[in-house]
Amino acid sequence: MSIGYYTPTKVVFGAGAENQTAEMLREFGASRVLIHFGSGSVKRTGLLDRVEKNLSDAGIEYVELGGVVPNPRVSLVRKGIELVGSEGIDFILAVGGGSVLDSAKAIGYGAYGGGDVWDFYCGKRKVEGTVPVGAILTLAATGSEMSDSSVITNDETDPVYKRGVSTDFGRVKFSILDPELTYSVSAYQTSCGAVDIMMHTLERYFHQGDSLDFTDELSFTLLREVIKWAPVALDDPQSYEARANIMWCGTLSHNGLMATGNPNKGDWACHQIEHELSAEHDVAHGAGLAAVWGSWARYVLDVDPERFVKLGVGVFGESDPVKTIGKFEEFFRSIGMPTDIKGLGLDFGEAECRTAARGVTFQDARTIGNFKVLDTEDIYRIYMMASGK
Amino acid sequence: MSIGYYTPTKVVFGAGAENQTAEMLREFGASRVLIHFGSGSVKRTGLLDRVEKNLSDAGIEYVELGGVVPNPRVSLVRKGIELVGSEGIDFILAVGGGSVLDSAKAIGYGAYGGGDVWDFYCGKRKVEGTVPVGAILTLAATGSEMSDSSVITNDETDPVYKRGVSTDFGRVKFSILDPELTYSVSAYQTSCGAVDIMMHTLERYFHQGDSLDFTDELSFTLLREVIKWAPVALDDPQSYEARANIMWCGTLSHNGLMATGNPNKGDWACHQIEHELSAEHDVAHGAGLAAVWGSWARYVLDVDPERFVKLGVGVFGESDPVKTIGKFEEFFRSIGMPTDIKGLGLDFGEAECRTAARGVTFQDARTIGNFKVLDTEDIYRIYMMASGK
Numbered sequence: 001m002s003i004g005y006y007t008p009t010k011v012v013f014g015a016g017a018e019n020q021t022a023e024m025l026r027e028f029g030a031s032r033v034l035i036h037f038g039s040g041s042v043k044r045t046g047l048l049d050r051v052e053k054n055l056s057d058a059g060i061e062y063v064e065l066g067g068v069v070p071n072p073r074v075s076l077v078r079k080g081i082e083l084v085g086s087e088g089i090d091f092i093l094a095v096g097g098g099s100v101l102d103s104a105k106a107i108g109y110g111a112y113g114g115g116d117v118w119d120f121y122c123g124k125r126k127v128e129g130t131v132p133v134g135a136i137l138t139l140a141a142t143g144s145e146m147s148d149s150s151v152i153t154n155d156e157t158d159p160v161y162k163r164g165v166s167t168d169f170g171r172v173k174f175s176i177l178d179p180e181l182t183y184s185v186s187a188y189q190t191s192c193g194a195v196d197i198m199m200h201t202l203e204r205y206f207h208q209g210d211s212l213d214f215t216d217e218l219s220f221t222l223l224r225e226v227i228k229w230a231p232v233a234l235d236d237p238q239s240y241e242a243r244a245n246i247m248w249c250g251t252l253s254h255n256g257l258m259a260t261g262n263p264n265k266g267d268w269a270c271h272q273i274e275h276e277l278s279a280e281h282d283v284a285h286g287a288g289l290a291a292v293w294g295s296w297a298r299y300v301l302d303v304d305p306e307r308f309v310k311l312g313v314g315v316f317g318e319s320d321p322v323k324t325i326g327k328f329e330e331f332f333r334s335i336g337m338p339t340d341i342k343g344l345g346l347d348f349g350e351a352e353c354r355t356a357a358r359g360v361t362f363q364d365a366r367t368i369g370n371f372k373v374l375d376t377e378d379i380y381r382i383y384m385m386a387s388g389k
Numbered sequence: 390m391s392i393g394y395y396t397p398t399k400v401v402f403g404a405g406a407e408n409q410t411a412e413m414l415r416e417f418g419a420s421r422v423l424i425h426f427g428s429g430s431v432k433r434t435g436l437l438d439r440v441e442k443n444l445s446d447a448g449i450e451y452v453e454l455g456g457v458v459p460n461p462r463v464s465l466v467r468k469g470i471e472l473v474g475s476e477g478i479d480f481i482l483a484v485g486g487g488s489v490l491d492s493a494k495a496i497g498y499g500a501y502g503g504g505d506v507w508d509f510y511c512g513k514r515k516v517e518g519t520v521p522v523g524a525i526l527t528l529a530a531t532g533s534e535m536s537d538s539s540v541i542t543n544d545e546t547d548p549v550y551k552r553g554v555s556t557d558f559g560r561v562k563f564s565i566l567d568p569e570l571t572y573s574v575s576a577y578q579t580s581c582g583a584v585d586i587m588m589h590t591l592e593r594y595f596h597q598g599d600s601l602d603f604t605d606e607l608s609f610t611l612l613r614e615v616i617k618w619a620p621v622a623l624d625d626p627q628s629y630e631a632r633a634n635i636m637w638c639g640t641l642s643h644n645g646l647m648a649t650g651n652p653n654k655g656d657w658a659c660h661q662i663e664h665e666l667s668a669e670h671d672v673a674h675g676a677g678l679a680a681v682w683g684s685w686a687r688y689v690l691d692v693d694p695e696r697f698v699k700l701g702v703g704v705f706g707e708s709d710p711v712k713t714i715g716k717f718e719e720f721f722r723s724i725g726m727p728t729d730i731k732g733l734g735l736d737f738g739e740a741e742c743r744t745a746a747r748g749v750t751f752q753d754a755r756t757i758g759n760f761k762v763l764d765t766e767d768i769y770r771i772y773m774m775a776s777g778k
Contacts, residue, residue: 001403001405001406002402002403002404003402004406004566005400005402006399008396008397010393011393011649013391013649014391015391017393049648107600123437212633212637213617213618213634214611214634214637214638215637216605217610217614221609222603225602225606228602229602241602244601244650245601248601248603248604248650261403261633261637282450331726
């Protein structure tokens with residue numbers, strides 16, 4: 001058996017799509033909504049006001065919960081769960097980027113399932129339902145708007161933990177994708193988003209087992225599009241064309257399309273290697289991925305060089321796998337992303353690499369990866385390579 | 390606003406996927422199932438037996454209704470609707486190709502909505518619900534397994550009419566895609582399917598208004614894949630790789646992905662020009678499309694030659710639009726498809742072309758097309774070109 005494709009999320013795409021929010025909420029039976037958002041940019045841009053007016057005009061009641069930060073915190077999730085209960089909320093509307101969406105999903109799981117919401121993230125309990133969630137996306141990056149995943153950081157422990165859960169209950173009911181809402185995204189966040197988008201496809205591309213050729217070719221197409229349009233968005237932040245293409249790449253990169261027909265969901269080692277950095281150091285996720293990918297790629301290349309050859313030919317017309325890795329790094333640098341850990345502003349020596357590697361494997365309790373299975377020692381070496389040691 | 394993307398169908402993909410039929414039926418609440426199929430090949434191959442055993446083992450009751458023919462008939466749909474009522478059916482399982490799926494969708498609409506089911510197809514009433522439908526696909530072609538459309542032929546009138554209806558209620562609950570189930574598809578039907586798949590993307594590609602570049606590039610990727618794998622399937626009908634890639638191309642070509650972000654759903658004139666041929670003459674749909682596409686393309690080329698240039702470069706690396714049209718026709722012929730009406734075994738002169746053109750426009754009551762709007766006279770000329778006159 002190979003994996004299938006299940007994306008029940010209704011996507012509303014285009015300029016002004018957020019004017020259909022109330023219509024979507026009605027379609028999915030919402031009557032009292034928790035509007036969940038971040039640290040204020042949706043207020044500054046006037047988006048929150050417009051959305052709230054859209055709801056009010058349609059007679060839909062709502063309660064606000066802002067304050068989501070990058071690497072969203074379980075402490076705020078707990079507040080949201082309380083609010084859902086005390087306010088009689090029957091639908092959660094996330095307005096923001098991936099962190100806001102992931103936080104909203106966590107609130108949904110916790111409010112539906114009761115008990116300690118962190119249980120779902122550390123694997124103690126399975127998600128068995130959710131309060132329905134919808135999204136208005138303001139940042140192209142995580143793909144959370146159509147993916148089955150949610151990543152939360154537990155800020156109540158020392159060290160803090162960053163953990164993800166994947167479940168079809170995480171597929172939001174609707175996602176409103178208006179590329180214009182990303183015009184105000186900074187150059188740095190635009191680049192971080194571009195890397196994250198590319199990595200969701202690259203992580204799926206690298207896996208053991210036969211690949212569906214069509215899925216590979218769709219992956220190359222997506223990667224080429226990000227490489228084409230990210231620089232345009234940096235040059236002209238208000239290019240609808242650039243923002244629209246990047247936004248849709250972000251969604252398709254993580255909704256499962258790029259693994260359909262393959263025997264498994266990919267490698268995901270880079271995400272786990274990066275999560276350890278961003279959980280501990282509040283590194284931007286996309287920058288962290290750019291910083292470690294090249295080292296990971298060089299470390300695992302020998303497992304199946306032909307897979308790298310196909311990638312290089314498909315994306316760059318480059319048949320030398322080592323050069324292909326270099327070309328990805330060159331692209332990352334061209335959009336202002338670091339390609340080593342030092343570029344993240346971190347000074348990692350042997351001790352830091354060892355600690356981080358043990359963090360990734362939960363102190364040797366697990367391995368990661370699929371293309372090449374990695375243990376603590378492997379991960380340590382990758383961190384060392386990424387630190388220039 | 391541009392169009393979005395909504396594909397709630399759960400796809401189970403891979404060899405042996407049909408063994409999950411009962412599991413899927415349970416997931417979607419089925420207890421008493423109408424198994425709908427065609428003219429016997431699913432019996433000959435043993436598929437029907439295996440599926441029925443799968444249901445029986447799970448304690449799911451079922452009733453059979455076979456006999457669907459290509460260009461499925463409303464008369465059989467009416468029988469199905471009666472059965473759903475008299476047998477207390479709560480789920481329809483289509484086992485077959487696009488005709489079986491479209492017939493099952495029609496039964497679903499009619500059984501849910503009451504009255505005359507043909508009303509939904511001739512535009513007298515809107516579909517407002519359906520008895521749920523699931524599918525086990527045995528032919529890669531129509532994309533009905535994830536599309537919102539259903540096409541039925543009214544065999545109770547003279548002349549007969551072939552009409553389609555598109556509605557999100559036509560998105561089936563689940564689709565089981567096992568490429569091995571298409572091993573037994575004949576060379577001719579494999580080629581007809583390849584053309585149909587390509588046309589669902591080409592029809593969407595040609596439209597007025599700005600296109601999302603990513604969607605264009607996905608379209609070219611899909612077309613290249615069909616061109617790559619159809620000949621392999623003809624050479625080696627039991628190539629899992631070829632059958633799997635073609636099958637997934639068929640699904641993605643018609644689920645809406647290839648129009649997302651564009652202002653409209655495409656042109657569809659060729660489908661309408663072809664439907665007139667297959668309704669009256671029982672021409673295979675894919676062969677009919679291959680027979681008229683080149684003439685349509687030459688007729689409309691001047692509207693926007695640049696659109697043809699982009700297509701040619703993306704699919705063939707060919708920047709001359711006239712040569713691009715020729716290359717599509719060359720490919721069609723290479724897989725045994727006709728590129729004119731004579732190749733369908735029909736002898737069309739002026740009178741036949743005139744009658745058919747008037748049939749397409751319901752006797753001058755409508756125009757068709759979006760890339761170029763076509764009236765009866767335009768369609769007449771296209772039929773004449775396709776007849777070598």
